[in-house]
Amino acid sequence: MSAALAIAAIVLVLVATVVIGFYGLRISRTTDDLLVASRTVRPWMNASAISGEYLSAATFLGLAGLVLLSGTDAFWFPIGYSAGYLLLLLFVAAPLRRSGARTIPDFIEARLDSVGARRVTSLFVLIIGWLYIVPQFHGAAITVNVVTGLPPWVGSVAIAVIVGVIVAAGGMRSITFVQAFHYWLKLTAMGVPVVVLLLAVGTAPAAIDPALIFPRESGPGGQDLYRTASLVLALLLGTMGLPHVLVRFYTNPDGASARRTTVIVIVMISAFYMLSSTMGMIGRVFAPDLADPATADSVVLLLPSRLLPGLMGDLISALIVAGAFAAFLATSSGLVVSLAGVVSQDLLGGSVRAFRISAIACATVPLLVTFLTVPGGLANSVGFVFVVAASSLSPVLLLGVWWRGLTASGAVAGMIIGGVAAAFSLVVSGFGLVQHPIAVAAFDQPAAWTVPLAIATTVLVSLMTRRRVPARADRYISRLHAPER
């Protein structure tokens, strides 16, 4: 693979990102502009931006890697990511748009009339956001290392600096344009290589034995029922609890357009996932030697130069590198925007200057964590973030939108119990503290019990503190569901 072309592709994406970011800067002046683009973004534009932000390192590199590594189990990840938007559409998209709140903590505070519940929510938003940024930075490190041979930290630092500066300078308005651009770039950067590779292998005689490449035990028949169900539950519910996903819905003009936006998002991300899954299956045929946890995430980067000799292979590789960088940039900038919004509102008074300082801080912390941790499988480390979100923020959001009996104590108890249970599972499964196969499965994929635990805790504690249901609860819930004129 040509390092010069790959570096040129990375620089091109960065330059395009900065140019589009600063084009947006000219029209963002107030705090509202910075945080939610003054709520004037149209469904198609908004859906492109949401999809651009959502397709992260985990799907761009990690999905194909996991298909190569473990077979059809991997397909449940994108199915869950996509169906997560269905659940978001069914239960929270329009109501949260109408809440008038800018961030998840804003919503919790307004709904429960409690600053304490707001602080706990902010804490979880920060933890989830940072956990999600770290794999993006790891992805950048892998990519830079594989395609250029430079040390891994160069990629992480480059991404962190660019994201911090863009977010601090332009905020959400310019991020909306940047991320819409990134979606189309990523779709192209996955779609063109898939088509070219399929054409190339279609003409080349490939003596493959399907039973060896797509063995039955790696196929749908070989899946573990509990693990699959628990994973899908985490992905379904986790999407609505991700901080950078919800904040995007506040930029829709009204509830009905929030619904339209979500349907378009499902189409857009599904299209990408189908391409990405195809890449994984091509990888199974032509790069079985990469099927190792240490190298699987680089299969998308290495496949083109193996199948296409010469300049064509180099150009396709460069396109993929550009798409991968767009993935890291878009997801981490979206996360930094929403985290900076939370930090500046909660700690620094909510001015434009406070937002800029928070943006720099929110890009720096995960960079430090990146240096301290070793990259694991990208798809699985992002999967864990979904478990935490599904066990902490999602139950409270769901109940807050639909159940008037929710109290601040119930919300805080549910978030803490659910979040701690998820974190505890990570520690237990990470250090291999249990041996019994049932226990191992329960801690590897804990959502099946942590989500019901969080919901039950929230409901029980709310019922015990029934007298502290906020007086305005009925009126507030009515407002969430009353359509705009």
Add this chain to the structure above:
Amino acid sequence: MSARDVTPPPRRRITGPPRRAQAPGIRRPAEAAPTSRDVGAIYLRSLIRAQLRLAVVCCIGFVLTLTSAAVIIATVPALHESYVVGVPWSWVLQAYGMYPLILAFAVIYARGAGRNEQRYHSLEGRQ
């Protein structure tokens, strides 16, 4: 004995048991007419119930459809023994087949929710 001798029984007014103008516990008509605000709240509450019912029905329908699709893909042996361009059908269906289901339920819900809101608007506009 002639009919003339018979004195007709005195006329009596036949009435039912005395009725009150109003049953106890119900406000007098002047106050009973619900204000437009009360009606608005009732319409809104029924809108919220309709939206929740629609969401729950779509959610259950989706989960059942997804589960049955997954079970069929995993258990029907023919799907693993027949190939399309070298890939077993079970793999192909698992990789591409679920997204149309997700989209179908999304469109069904979005249409239904929009209809519920339109019904609410037309009810609210009529009062």
